[in-house]
Amino acid sequence: xxxxxxxxxxxxxxxxxxxxxxxxxxxxxxxxxxxxxxxxxxxxxxxxxxxxxxxxxxxxxxxxxxxxxxxxxxxxxxxxxxxxxxxxxxxxxxxxxxxxxxxxxxxxxxxxxxxxxxxxxxxxxxxxxxxxxxxxxxxxxxxxxxxxxxxxxxxxxxxxxxxxxxxxxxxxxxxxxxxxxxxxxxxxxxxxxxxxxxxxxxxxxxxxxxxxxxxxxxxxxxxxxxxxxxxxxxxxxxxxxxxxxxxxxxxxxxxxxxxxxxxxxxxxxxxxxxxxxxxxxxxxxxxxxxxxxxxxxxxxxxxxxxxxxxxxxxxxxxxxxxxxxxxxxxxxxxxxx
Amino acid sequence: xxxxxxxxxxxxxxxxxxxxxxxxxxxxxxxxxxxxxxxxxxxxxxxxxxxxxxxxxxxxxxxxxxxxxxxxxxxxxxxxxxxxxxxxxxxxxxxxxxxxxxxxxxxxxxxxxxxxxxxxxxxxxxxxxxxxxxx
Numbered sequence: 340x341x342x343x344x345x346x347x348x349x350x351x352x353x354x355x356x357x358x359x360x361x362x363x364x365x366x367x368x369x370x371x372x373x374x375x376x377x378x379x380x381x382x383x384x385x386x387x388x389x390x391x392x393x394x395x396x397x398x399x400x401x402x403x404x405x406x407x408x409x410x411x412x413x414x415x416x417x418x419x420x421x422x423x424x425x426x427x428x429x430x431x432x433x434x435x436x437x438x439x440x441x442x443x444x445x446x447x448x449x450x451x452x453x454x455x456x457x458x459x460x461x462x463x464x465x466x467x468x469x470x471x472x473x474x475x476x477x478x479x480x481x482x483x484x485x486x487x488x489x490x491x492x493x494x495x496x497x498x499x500x501x502x503x504x505x506x507x508x509x510x511x512x513x514x515x516x517x518x519x520x521x522x523x524x525x526x527x528x529x530x531x532x533x534x535x536x537x538x539x540x541x542x543x544x545x546x547x548x549x550x551x552x553x554x555x556x557x558x559x560x561x562x563x564x565x566x567x568x569x570x571x572x573x574x575x576x577x578x579x580x581x582x583x584x585x586x587x588x589x590x591x592x593x594x595x596x597x598x599x600x601x602x603x604x605x606x607x608x609x610x611x612x613x614x615x616x617x618x619x620x621x622x623x624x625x626x627x628x629x630x631x632x633x634x635x636x637x638x639x640x641x642x643x644x645x646x647x648x649x650x651x652x653x654x655x656x657x658x659x660x661x662x663x664x665x666x667x668x669x670x671x672x673x674x675x676x
Numbered sequence: 677x678x679x680x681x682x683x684x685x686x687x688x689x690x691x692x693x694x695x696x697x698x699x700x701x702x703x704x705x706x707x708x709x710x711x712x713x714x715x716x717x718x719x720x721x722x723x724x725x726x727x728x729x730x731x732x733x734x735x736x737x738x739x740x741x742x743x744x745x746x747x748x749x750x751x752x753x754x755x756x757x758x759x760x761x762x763x764x765x766x767x768x769x770x771x772x773x774x775x776x777x778x779x780x781x782x783x784x785x786x787x788x789x790x791x792x793x794x795x796x797x798x799x800x801x802x803x804x805x806x807x808x809x810x811x
Contacts, residue, residue, distance in 0.1 A: 354760045357732040365680045433681070434706035440727060441716035447723045454730055458681070458711045 343369045345376040348480045353453065356480050360455055363476060364469045374472055377479030382625060384478040385612050386485050388503030390465060390525065393491025395511040396535040398424065398442035399595040401488050405446055407598075407605045408484055421453045421482040422446075423473050425466055427490050428458040435459070439488060453482065465489035465496030471632065474502065492525055500528035501628055504621060505611045507531045507604075510549065512541035526552065529588055531607050537592035537600070549590045586614055649675060682710040682802060685733040687724045688717050689752060692742035697769055697791075701737060704795030705802070721748065725755035728764055735802050740770040750783045765805045769793070 343362060347355035362370035389397050389404075405420050424439035435458035446452045459467045466489060477485050489499050500506055508529035526532070526549070534545050589607050593600035615621040657674050660666040666674070686702045688695055695717055702712045713731050715724065728736050736756070740748060749768055756764050768780060769789040777788045786805050789798060 354729055357729055361683075361732045428711075429706065432707050433709040435711045436702055436706045437711060437713045438716075440713060444716060444719075444723070447726050454727075456711075456713050456731055460679070460681075 343373050345373055345479070348373070348377065348476065349380070351481060353450075356453065356476065357455070359476055360473055363472045364457070364467075370472075374475050374479075377475060381475050381478040384474070384482055384485050385505065386474055386487060386503040387608060388487045388489065388499035388506040389509060390489040390492045390496070390499050390506065390528075391509030391533075391535075392511075392514060395491075395509040395514070396595045397488050397491070397509050398439040400507075400509060400533065400535060400593065401439075401486050402443045402446060403595050403598055403601045404605065404608075405443070405452055405486060407601050408486075408608070409449075409451060412605070412609060417451055418483040419451045419453075419481055421455070421477040421480075421485045422488065423455055423457055423470060423477075423485065424488045425457045425459055425470060425490050428460050430461070453477070459490055462498075463496070464498030465492045466498045466502065471502055471628075497525060497528050501631060504615055504624055505530050505608055507533055507608075509533045509535050510545055511536045512539045512545045514545075530586065530611050531604070532588060532590045533593050533604065534590060535593050535595050538594050542592065546590055546592060553588050553590065586611065645676070682735065682806065683713065683731060683733040684710050684735040684737060684802065685713045685715065685724070685728050685731060686737045686739065687715045687719050687727065687752075688739045689719050689721060689724060689748045690740060690742045690744045691718060692740070693717055694741050695739065697741070698737075698739035701739070701769060701795060701798060705737075705799055708796070708799035710799070710802070721751040721755040724752050725759045725761065728756060728761055729759045734764060734806055736764055736766045737798075738766065738768045738770075740768060740772070743771070745770065745772055746776055746779065749780050749785060753784050765802075767798070767801070767805075769798075 343359055344355065348359060359370065359373055363374065364370075387404075389401050391397055401422055401424070405422060408420060409418055410416070411418050422443065424437070424443075426435055426437045426439060428435045437456035437458060439456055440454060443454055446454060455473070457467050457470065457473070462468050466487070470487065474485050474487070487499060487503055489496060506528050508525055508531075510532065512534065532549050532553070534542055534549065536542065537546075591600055591604050591607060593604060595601070615624065654675060657666065657671050661668065661671045684705055686698050686705075688698050698714065702714045705712045713727065713733065715727050719727075724736065724738075736752070738749060738752060745768060749766070753766060756762070756766070766785050767787040767789065768785050772780070772788050772790060780788055787798075787801050
């Protein structure tokens with residue numbers, strides 16, 4: 340078996356999938372070829388992001404969700420579920436301790452679930468550079484749902500909003516007052532807000548603060564931007580002058596260690612998936628993401644081409660002049676491009 | 677940004693609940709620049725092989741303090757082979773009597789470490805076992 344054969348992946352060979360993920364993560368050209376071969380077969384998987392501060396219970400929640408989402412509520416079919424769990428790489432040693440599997444032990448032995456840990460390898464937005472490529476491989480390998488657990492995120496690690504269709508932001512009681520709840524950043528990207536550990540003191544206050552924040556935001560989520568895009572790109576919808584009803588971000592109380600509230604959370608995830616499909620926002624989100632991916636690829640390529648074309652001596656000289664303030668940054672740019 | 681990293685699985689098969697040694701090794705290998713996946717306590721050989729497959733590690737470290745190493749280690753190695761992971765290298769750490777070490781080595785373990793082992797040696801041995809250039 341050639342481990343990088345797209346057919347092996349499509350047939351569900353788990354070893355082939357695992358080796359392919361490594362090839363992509365390491366920037367192996369064969370991994371890129373594989374992605375190109377699989378890309379036409381992708382776009383169907385529901386990408387669900389789970390983010391939140393360290394210690395809020397993301398891994399435990401993902402464990403529960405994977406079990407609960409395994410069976411499709413409507414058709415009763417068994418769904419294939421992949422989990423990508425990202426943990427931080429040490430900026431000092433380049434090493435990483437990936438411990439999310441510890442909370443996912445009861446998922447082993449299920450051939451319909453595939454868990455892969457990932458180190459962030461220097462990326463700062465809560466994901467790794469190759470996380471998006473991982474989702475393409477897993478989608479191409481036939482996984483119906485892909486749960487993506489981010490690095491324990493603070494306020495600004497919001498890359499997951501670009502990647503996932505549905506973003507779950509996990510909060511726990513006691514992490515901040517109601518001013519934290521109206522700051523910009525991670526709470527704004529939530530399609531579903533979860534208050535985990537809701538048996539802990541202060542849980543009601545957390546729910547109240549988040550609900551108040553959402554009612555101020557009038558609908559919340561990423562809709563305002565996306566729906567504007569939708570009216571431009573989906574003439575079918577624009578014809579009926581009715582505005583597309585917005586998504587009301589729910590606040591769900593959960594005790595992940597006991598599985599309490601998981602059934603309702605699963606319903607909310609499915610409702611959000613249906614909402615995206617019915618409104619056409621699913622395609623809009625995909626289009627936005629693919630355009631952004633393309634732009635960052637172009638940036639990399641243009642940078643590489645420029646690096647090849649520039650005379651190193653001229654670059655060094657210009658840089659020296661810049662440092663000695665003989666040249667302004669803009670004047671230096673003009674000399675080098 | 678795209679670079680090769682050594683990925684290691686640290687696992688605790690069997691029933692003993694002491695994972696300080698496993699955590700010390702996991703931390704030391706992290707500090708040696710490796711990506712270390714720690715699975716937690718009470719893993720069956722099947723669970724370890726499945727995690728090794730999904731994570732595509734090239735090294736599995738088994739921490740055993742229960743005395744059941746003569747049963748557990750060959751079982752893990754067999755399950756790894758069944759999963760198609762013949763190329764994965766295995767080391768063992770814990771309380772292993774001298775007399776048992778040759779038997780474990782004969783089953784394909786490349787190193788056995790007892791208490792007080794210098795953790796930098798564990799990291800160096802991994803690089804040697806994989807014959808890779810250090811990062």
